[in-house]
Structures are given as C-alpha cells and as structure tokens.
Amino acid sequence: MKRTFQFICILLFSLTACEYENIEDLKPTVNFDNCKTDRVSFQTDIEPIFKQNCSTSGCHNSGSFNGDFSTYAGIKAGVDDNNKIKQRVVIRKDMPASAPLPDCEIRKLTTWLDAGAPNN
C-alpha cells in the first residue's frame, strides 16, 4: 500500500508543470494560415496582385512606357529586366507607390519569383 501511495505521489508530481499562458498571447500576430505560400500559382495568386496594385490606369497598364503588367508576358519582361520587380516590390518596397504590399502578398510574390516566375 505504501508503494502504491508513493507511486501516486510520484505520478502527481511528475505531472506538475506550472505555466501562465493564455490563448490570446499564443496567437501569432500575423495570421500565417491565410498566407499559403507552399503552392503559389500565377493565375490565382500573382495576377490578382498585379491587377489590383500595378496594372491600373495610368501606371503599368497597356501602352505604358514603364512596362505593361496586365499580361503574363509584360510581367515576365519586368522580372527578366534585372529582376526589377523583386528589387522594387520586395527589397526596396517603393512600389506600389501608394504603399508597400501586405506582408502575405510580398511572401507569395517572393515564392513565385524564386520559383522562376512560371506561368502556372
């Protein structure tokens, strides 16, 4: 009986681990789950970013001297031109001119550029 009691005591003490945590603090500040970068596709992920932020009227739309980012060919030309898109959007972050892209979009774009900017 003494042994059983000792066993129970050891068991209880072995489970003793005090923590002071709450779920609010455990949550990461960036919601990584909404930012899936494992399979980035040009059509579903990258093209919408360009459409919304770059190929707007008066900027990188068709006929623009600074590059036409409304098509894959135009964007690819920007990528191939000394990696300008990465330089401006990811590294220097001075494009788009209004404000840098959200963190998740930058990460998606980086993944896509690193993969060789495929038309997938």
Add this chain to the structure above:
Amino acid sequence: MKKILISAFFTAFTVIGNAQESTNYASETFKDTRIVNGQSVETNEEGQLKFLISHRFGLISEGFDNFFGLDQATIRLGLDYGITDRLTVGIGRSSFEKTVDGFAKYKILRQSSGGKNMPVTVTWQSNAAIRTADFSEIPGVNYDFANRMTYGHQLMIARKFCDEFSAQLMPTFIHRNLIETRDEKNDLFAIGAATRYQLTKTVSFQAEYYYVLPNQMADEFTNSLSLGFDIQTKSHVFQLHVSNSRGMIDKFFISETREDFFKGDIFFGFNFSRNFQLKGKKYK
C-alpha cells in the same frame, strides 16, 4: 529502588490519564465525501474503496425538446481509496472535455469534545486535472502538454453544530495553465460555503456556494450554486441535486460556470456512491 520509584511514578501517571475524560470525535459532519460538486471534510475509512458515479444532465430550461435536459448528460466516474482514516486519494474521469483528475485529501484536525477540545474539523485537499480532449484548432497556435493541466488546493473547515446541522467554509486556490484571454487570471482565488441540514434519519438537505473573488474571470463566468438532497442507505449514498454548474471537478464548477441559477439555467444531477471495504472489518 530507583527502578521501583520510576515504575510507580508511571503507573500513577497512567491511572491519572485514564481517569481523565475520554475524547468524543464528531462523526458524519457531512454524510458523504462530496457535498454536491465539491468535497466535504469527510475522508474514507482506512481500506475503504468508494466507487462514485456522478451525472449532470442538460439544462432544465431547454424544455420538452431535450426532455428538460435528460437527453444530454455528462458523467464522471471516480474511485476514492482510504489509505488511512485520515488520508484519501482518488482518481476520476469526466466526459466533459475528456478530463482525468486525481486528488489527495488529508484530515488535519478532527472536531472533538471531552478530553481534547477542538471546535472544527479541518481537511486539506489538493488536486490536478488533465484535459485529454483536443483543443479547438486556432491557426498558428501550438499547444503543449502543460496547457492541459489545472491544479487546485483547498482548505475545508467544518463544524457539526448539532446532529441536524453542519456548516463548512472552503478557501480555494485554482491554477490554470492555459486560459482564454489576457483579462482572466491563471491563478484564481475563491471561497466556498456549504451546509447540511438533516431532515429525517436518512435524508438531508445540502447547499453549496462558491464565490470567486472579483476581477479574475471573464464576464461570461459566474459563481456556482448547488442545492440537493442526500439519501443514505447502509452502503450507498444517493445525492440528487440542481446546480448551475455542469462540471464535477473544482476547475469546472468554480472557474467555468456560465449559467445563471436564478434565470432558471440549471442542471439536474445525481451522485451515487458505493463503498467497498477492502481492508479491516467488512461491515461496520
């Protein structure tokens, strides 16, 4: 000569000791080791194994659709064993959040009169609970094993005022390793009060209330209030009660009660215990 003198002295001392009033210890301050949800000062006798089945049905206020709560139930199965007359250990498993719990309980002081005078019975109880149910998945949140643990410590001070009436006070401390929000406290202090009033030889009325000190819980939580009847037979105790708490271990009913008793959000429940004498006299 010296030896004779010493033995004479001890004999005289023993005679005087025996001539003193004998001590009467109060028994059955409460009829069972549980009042409703919480523990009472009572411990198991040495070698006594108690099998406990505790049931709480759903909310009575849900009406006929859920047959006044009887369609939904949570259960706790427990085994308590008396290592000595004063020391009891127990384990249990609740269906609520699939929680496994264990406790140790020691009777520090016994209420007595006569030779020794002690106005109260004092029992200490410590417990630990492990949630084995999965946590709800929150993106980016990784839970570790310790997040599943909760600990509780409680001092119970009780007095049997007469055969019919007993009362108990329970200062309680609960530590929760993981809580929902920053505004809550991992460490929680509460004070409980309970009473028993004997109605007939076998039936008694019990009430139990836990007051959690302010600014420790989120607004959605409230204090636990339970009322019930104990029906005692030779080796069983049946407890029938209503409570605004669904859980049957400290962390559930003290720190996680959400329902308002006075708005009719109450659970009907029962505890049933069967004693087995594994050591010593079979029937007392």
